[in-house]
Amino acid sequence: xxxxxxxxxxxxxxxxxxxxxxxxxxxxxxxxxxxxxxxxxxxxxxxxxxxxxxxxxxxxxxxxxxxxxxx
Numbered sequence: 001x002x003x004x005x006x007x008x009x010x011x012x013x014x015x016x017x018x019x020x021x022x023x024x025x026x027x028x029x030x031x032x033x034x035x036x037x038x039x040x041x042x043x044x045x046x047x048x049x050x051x052x053x054x055x056x057x058x059x060x061x062x063x064x065x066x067x068x069x070x071x
Contacts (some may be wrong), residue, residue, distance in 0.1 A: 007041040013057045014039075028052040028059050 014024045014035075021039070025032045030049050039045030045053065054061045 005041055007039045009064055009066070010035070010053065011039045013059075024056075027056055 014021070019027070021035045022032050025035045028049060030045070031050060034043060034045065034049070038045055050061050050064065054064045057064070
């Protein structure tokens with residue numbers, strides 16, 4: 001299985017929850033433009049935003065960034 005860029009995961013998780021970019025931004029305390037840039041792959045979020053995003057989605061930061069080693 002190919003690894004997905006974190007921006008694709010952010011968008012997928014947001015859409016699964018039926019959230020707009022504005023709503024997700026409010027939930028995790030960032031601007032809407034930050035969410036847009038994250039989803040487009042043009043922005044690596046601050047650590048606190050990554051943690052908030054992972055907690056909101058109920059996944060680990062490792063899962064969000066797909067940093068787990070694969071066998």
